[in-house]
Structures are given as C-alpha cells and as structure tokens.
Amino acid sequence: MTESLLEDRRTIWVVAGITFLLFLIGNLPWQLDDYDQAKQAFTSFEMIKEGHWFYQQTPHERVATKPPLVGWISAGLFAITRSWEVSWRLPSLLAAMALAVLLFRTACSAYGTIAGLVALGAFGLNLLSPRLATLVRTDMPLALVIFLIGLLIWRKIEGQEEWKPRDRIRLFALLTISMLIKGPIVYAFLLPGIGVFEWWRRRHVHGSCSHGAVSPCHGSHDERRDTARRLQSAWSGWWPWIVSLAVFLLWVASGILFQLGFFDEVVMREFLGRFGETIHRPQPLYFYLPHLLHKFAPWSILLIAIAIFDLASRRWKIGAAFRAISPGIFWLVCWSLGGLIAMSLIPSKRVDRIFPVVPPLCLLLAAQIGSCLPRSHGGLAKAFGAVSR
Numbered sequence: 001m002t003e004s005l006l007e008d009r010r011t012i013w014v015v016a017g018i019t020f021l022l023f024l025i026g027n028l029p030w031q032l033d034d035y036d037q038a039k040q041a042f043t044s045f046e047m048i049k050e051g052h053w054f055y056q057q058t059p060h061e062r063v064a065t066k067p068p069l070v071g072w073i074s075a076g077l078f079a080i081t082r083s084w085e086v087s088w089r090l091p092s093l094l095a096a097m098a099l100a101v102l103l104f105r106t107a108c109s110a111y112g113t114i115a116g117l118v119a120l121g122a123f124g125l126n127l128l129s130p131r132l133a134t135l136v137r138t139d140m141p142l143a144l145v146i147f148l149i150g151l152l153i154w155r156k157i158e159g160q161e162e163w164k165p166r167d168r169i170r171l172f173a174l175l176t177i178s179m180l181i182k183g184p185i186v187y188a189f190l191l192p193g194i195g196v197f198e199w200w201r202r203r204h205v206h207g208s209c210s211h212g213a214v215s216p217c218h219g220s221h222d223e224r225r226d227t228a229r230r231l232q233s234a235w236s237g238w239w240p241w242i243v244s245l246a247v248f249l250l251w252v253a254s255g256i257l258f259q260l261g262f263f264d265e266v267v268m269r270e271f272l273g274r275f276g277e278t279i280h281r282p283q284p285l286y287f288y289l290p291h292l293l294h295k296f297a298p299w300s301i302l303l304i305a306i307a308i309f310d311l312a313s314r315r316w317k318i319g320a321a322f323r324a325i326s327p328g329i330f331w332l333v334c335w336s337l338g339g340l341i342a343m344s345l346i347p348s349k350r351v352d353r354i355f356p357v358v359p360p361l362c363l364l365l366a367a368q369i370g371s372c373l374p375r376s377h378g379g380l381a382k383a384f385g386a387v388s389r
Contacts, residue, residue, distance in 0.1 A: 006114045015117060016100070019124025023096050026130035030085055035352070037136035039064065041088045044074035054251070055259045063261045065270035067251060069180035070138050092140040096133035099144050100124055103362050106151065110158070110328075111370025119366035122299040128355055135352075138181050143356040145178045146189050150335050150360055153194070153234055158328040163236045171236050175244035183248060183271070187241075188346070189356050193338030197234045197331055200322075234331060274348040282347035288340060288354045295351065296358060299365055306368040329367045336360040 005011060032038040043056040043064050056064040056071065070091055077087035103123050108116030123129055132140045152171060156163065178186040255262035293300045314320050322330075339357045343349070 006117055012104075012117055012120070015121050015124070016104075019100055019120065019129075020097065022124065022130040023093060023133035027089075027134045030089065030134070032136060035135055035137060037088075040066065040070070040138065041074075041084070041136045043068065043071035044078065044087065045084065047071055047075040048078060055255055055262070063255075063259060063265040065266050066138060067180045067183060067248065069177065070141055073141075088136040089134040092132060092137065093134050095140040095144040096129060099140075099147060099359055102147070102151070103359060103366075107363060107366035107370075111366050112373060114373055115366035115370040118369045119362045122296075122362040122365050123359060126297070126299060126358070127295040128352070128358060132352060132355060137352070139352050139355050142178060142181045142185075143359060145174055145181065146186055146356045147359040149174045149178070149186070149190060150193075153190075153236075153335075154328055154331055154363075157197075157234055157331050168236050168240050172240035172244055175240055176247050179244050179248035180251070184245060185353075188342040189339035190335065191241075191338075192342045193331070193334035193336075194234050196334045196338055197327075200330060200334070201234070201327075274346055276347065283349035285344055287349045288344050288351075291351045292340070292354060292357070296361065299362070303361065303365045303368065306365075306372070310368075329364070332360055332364040332367060336364055 032041055039058045042059050043066070046052050046056045047068075053072070054068055056068070058064055073091045074087045077090050078084060081087055081090075100120055100123055104116045104120040106116075107119035132143075149171065152167065152174070155161075156167070175186060252267070255266060311318065311321060325333075336357045339360075340354065343354055343357075
C-alpha cells in the first residue's frame with residue numbers, strides 16, 4: 001500500500017505543489033538588505049539606467065565583482081515585466097523549478113518513480129533550496145548549470161557512450177555560461193570528482209567486464225580494453241574547459257585594462273583573497289559538513305543511514321562495496337563529495353556557496369532508494385511533461 005501511495009500521480013503533485021509554494025514564499029517579505037542581494041540587484045539596474053552592460057558598480061560605488069550574465073537576464077526580464085522585484089528574483093526561481101523537474105525526471109527514468117519522488121522531495125523540502133529560490137543572487141542559476149554539466153557526464157557514463165563533437169560543444173556552452181555567472185568556481189565542483197573517478201577507473205578496470213559493473217571478470221583483453229575506453233567518458237578532453245576559461249579571462253583582462261579598480265576589487269580581493277585569511281573571514285576546514293548535514297536534513301541522515309546499512313549487509317567490507325558499485329553511481333559519489341571537499345579547502349566560506357552539491361546528493365539518494373526497491377516506470381514520470389534528455 002505504501003508503494004502504491006508513493007507511485008500515485010496525486011502524490012507527486014502534492015509534493016511538487018508544496019515545493020513550489022515554499023520556493024515562492026521562502027523569502028517573504030522581499031527585501032535586499034542581506035546576503036549581498038543589493039549588489040546583484042544593482043548590476044541589472046545599472047545596465048538599464050546607465051548602459052553599462054559588461055562592468056558595473058555596487059551601490060557603494062565599488063566595482064561589481066561578478067560576471068554579468070545573470071544581470072543580463074534580469075535586465076531582459078525587466079524589459080518584459082517592467083518590475084524590478086520580479087526581474088531580480090525570477091532567474092533564481094526559474095532555475096529552482098527547472099532543477100526540481102530535471103531531478104525528478106532523471107531519477108524516475110533511471111531509478112524508478114519512488115526514487116524520483118524522493119529526489120524531488122529532497123531538493124525542495126530542505127532549509128537551503130526554498131531560501132535560495134527567490135534570493136537576488138547567482139547561487140541557484142549556478143547550481144542549475146553545474147548540475148547540467150554533471151548530468152551530461154553521468155549520462156555518458158551510464159550509457160557507456162564516447163564523447164562526440166556535439167557533446168563537447170554542449171559542455172563548452174555550459175561551462176562558458178557558468179564562467180559568466182560566477183567565474184571558475186565550477187572547476188571546484190566538478191574537476192575533483194572527475195579526477196577521482198578516473199583514478200578509480202584506472203585502478204579497477206583491469207578486473208572489469210564490458211557490461212559496466214566493476215567486479216572481477218575473466219573476459220578477453222579486448223573486452224577489458226573496451227570497458228576502459230567506455231569508462232573514460234567521464235573526461236571530455238581539454239578544449240571545452242580551456243576555451244571556456246579563456247572567455248572568462250577575456251572579460252577579466254578587459255576589466256583590468258579599462259575599468260579603474262577592477263584589478264584590486266575582482267582579482268586581488270574577490271578571487272585571490274578567498275584563499276587567504278586577511279581579507280575575508282576564514283572558517284574552519286569542517287565548516288560546510290555540519291551545516292550541510294543540518295540544512296539538508298532529514299535527507300542527509302537518510303543518505304548516510306542507507307550507506308551504513310549497505311556496508312553492514314556486506315559485513316563492513318568497503319572494498320567489496322566499491323567493487324560492486326556501478327560507474328554511474330560512483331560518479332555521483334565523486335561529484336558530490338569532490339565538490340564538498342574542494343570547497344572546504346577554500347578558507348573563505350559561506351553556507352550558500354556549497355549549494356551546488358545538493359542536486360547531485362539528491363540524485364545519489366534516489367539511486368540508493370532505487371537499489372532498495374523494484375523499479376517502476378509508470379505514468380508518474382510524465383506528470384511534468386517531456387524534458388529532453
């Protein structure tokens with residue numbers, strides 16, 4: 001009966017309705033006094049009023065430190081809505097809704113309808129997502145783009161597909177968008193996970209079989225080599241990462257040359273200052289972990305509990321667990337934990353900055369639920385309509 005209730009179409013609409021309602025009301029009454037919202041709002045205001053489309057100032061007449069893409073979107077929305085409050089907050093709200101739908105559809109198709117419902121609930125019913133859904137900040141749009149990149153890699157690994165030119169172009173476009181939202185911070189959320197996944201693949205691939213699961217196999221040399229080639233799909237090659245960075249560096253170089261104070265405010269204070277302890281207030285190495293456990297609860301507790309029970313069922317043989325894990329799920333582990341560890345190494349910390357690890361954690365939780373339950377791909381996943389894969 002429980003499974004029937006969780007697979008009922010009405011259940012998903014209830015959870016989705018509550019989620020979207022929380023997104024809408026999470027920051028009421030709307031104001032710009034905290035979380036540096038006024039700085040982000042002022043960029044699009046200056047674009048419209050002053051015509052400064054590439055470099056802006058803060059309300060205190062200092063150089064704005066974020067790239068201009070989200071400001072461009074807000075400026076475009078203002079031209080349509082003629083409302084600053086709507087145009088400032090709609091990018092984050094739309095990104096939050098897109099993430100919720102994408103997580104649900106992806107989890108349903110891969111792990112079953114109940115897992116999809118859990119992924120949707122985990123993303124919407126926590127203390128972070130509703131708070132960020134209407135903040136005048138770049139965190140939610142950035143999380144959406146990073147999730148799309150990680151999801152592209154996940155689909156390559158799950159489908160055991162080689163990277164094709166059109167895939168690299170998509171990756172380049174997404175990386176460029178992320179660079180124009182918040183700079184190269186996207187590297188911290190993705191590259192550590194890619195590196196760990198490649199290390200894991202190289203270490204275990206000699207015992208792998210060509211159907212994808214990493215476990216001892218006595219297949220031919222050609223089968224093992226074919227598996228190695230397929231698992232390398234986590235890495236797309238260098239050019240999408242380098243060329244997208246070059247686009248961002250072009251914006252930086254132009255700012256240094258033509259904008260007074262840009263080097264001091266953006267390069268020295270905003271970027272390099274994050275790695276020191278004199279400009280920004282440093283936080284301890286473990287800062288993000290307890291905050292994430294708290295603000296992502298109860299889903300964080302459920303995720304850890306399932307992992308512990310799985311290890312206990314294997315008599316605490318961690319090596320056996322890693323040998324049995326599928327490449328797709330292991331990528332989700334690498335992606336989420338790699339981003340968490342990399343961000344923890346940066347001295348300057350704030351809770352909202354770790355938000356891009358939440359969507360992959362939701363998908364990882366869905367994978368755990370899917371492994372515990374029989375898969376079902378009924379009509380529930382069609383509730384939101386088609387989302388292109």
